[in-house]
Amino acid sequence: MTDIHTPRTGHGLLSVVIPCHNEVEVIDDTHARLVSVLPSTGMDFEIIYIDDGSRDTTLQRLEAIAARDARVQVIELARNFGQQAAMSAGLAAARGDAIVITDADLQDPPEVITEMVRMWRSGVDVAYGRRRTREGETRFKLITASLFHRFFARLTPYPMPVDTGDFKLIDRAVANAVIALPEKRRYLRSLVPWAGFRHEPVWYDRHARVAGVTKYSPWKLLKLAGDALVLSSDAPVRFTWVAAAALGMVGAVATAAATISSLTAADRQPGVSLAAITAVATLAASVQTAAVAIVGEYVVRAYREAQGRPTWVVRRTIGPGRAQTRPSSKAA
Numbered sequence: 478m479t480d481i482h483t484p485r486t487g488h489g490l491l492s493v494v495i496p497c498h499n500e501v502e503v504i505d506d507t508h509a510r511l512v513s514v515l516p517s518t519g520m521d522f523e524i525i526y527i528d529d530g531s532r533d534t535t536l537q538r539l540e541a542i543a544a545r546d547a548r549v550q551v552i553e554l555a556r557n558f559g560q561q562a563a564m565s566a567g568l569a570a571a572r573g574d575a576i577v578i579t580d581a582d583l584q585d586p587p588e589v590i591t592e593m594v595r596m597w598r599s600g601v602d603v604a605y606g607r608r609r610t611r612e613g614e615t616r617f618k619l620i621t622a623s624l625f626h627r628f629f630a631r632l633t634p635y636p637m638p639v640d641t642g643d644f645k646l647i648d649r650a651v652a653n654a655v656i657a658l659p660e661k662r663r664y665l666r667s668l669v670p671w672a673g674f675r676h677e678p679v680w681y682d683r684h685a686r687v688a689g690v691t692k693y694s695p696w697k698l699l700k701l702a703g704d705a706l707v708l709s710s711d712a713p714v715r716f717t718w719v720a721a722a723a724l725g726m727v728g729a730v731a732t733a734a735a736t737i738s739s740l741t742a743a744d745r746q747p748g749v750s751l752a753a754i755t756a757v758a759t760l761a762a763s764v765q766t767a768a769v770a771i772v773g774e775y776v777v778r779a780y781r782e783a784q785g786r787p788t789w790v791v792r793r794t795i796g797p798g799r800a801q802t803r804p805s806s807k808a809a
């Protein structure tokens with residue numbers, strides 16, 4: 478199922494998967510840029526837009542694009558399921574020999590796709606965009622993102638690229654491996670590295686959004702980071718052992734200090750202040766509560782998986798299967 482079978486020297490079909498949530502200000506520009514750049518890849522292409530419960534007129538714009546461009550497919554999700562679900566829906570619908578995932582806001586320049594395709598043709602299975610620079614982000618976001626990527630990479634039990642988002646090209650075999658996973662809650666940025674295969678970076682400068690605003694508040698980003706950690710690593714649970722050991726040492730030192738001071742004090746009264754006792758007790762309580770909360774995060778996710786609800790629900794698909802098919806084995 479996941480063997481490398483793709484004829485990478487032939488013409489081939491390239492799928493471009495784009496999750497869209499309230500992107501009316503930019504979506505027409507995005508489409509125009511893509512269709513002007515994609516022919517330079519030497520591949521036939523299909524573009525799959527996933528409307529992830531937009532509340533503006535993104536869907537109507539996508540319908541208009543699909544009406545005039547037979548290479549376009551629009552998947553309308555039944556509500557806002559989140560970017561990870563939208564990308565997964567697009568991945569499942571893509572029929573290409575290679576699949577590019579990119580955002581709708583032109584932060585990831587479509588021109589980079591040409592280089593990704595070149596690398597794929599040379600035998601790379603995952604050509605991932607690695608950001609040399611990032612325009613239009615706050616200093617706070619740049620620093621926290623960089624720290625989180627490095628921290629996260631240390632905690633995952635498989636190689637995890639840093640300074641990388643969702644912008645990447647993956648071979649059909651990689652897509653098959655990821656699509657076949659039974660898990661419902663998906664964090665694609667770690668599922669693709671989890672699958673293995675040959676990964677190589679394509680360095681690029683990430684631009685500011687062409688129009689519109691980010692869909693990620695700091696709070697939503699924090700939740701995404703928590704999801705990423707719990708879905709990809711057992712480290713948070715293991716960390717509770719470290720916290721327990723540290724707490725045990727604090728307790729041992731505090732007990733020793735209290736004993737020595739009560740034995741040496743002239744009045745034989747315990748020499749440890751109420752403040753110190755309070756400090757150790759609250760430290761112990763907060764470590765225990767955190768340990769329960771961390772376990773809870775895994776239990777909640779296990780429960781959600783047991784419920785088995787689908788990752789996304791489709792309301793309607795526009796323009797299915799109208800993309801050009803791959804000519805048998807013409808050289809590119």
Ligand code: UDP
Pocket residue numbers: 495496497498499500529557558559560563579580581582584690691692693
């Ligand atoms: N997106 C989505 N569903 C959501 C939030 C975002 O499909 O619930 C899409 C959005 O339209 C964009 C991509 O995911 O194409 C990345 O979002 P955004 O550009 O807001 O994130 P940022 O680049 O600021 O991290």
Ligand code: MG
Pocket residue numbers: 580582584686691
């Ligand atoms: Mg963006």
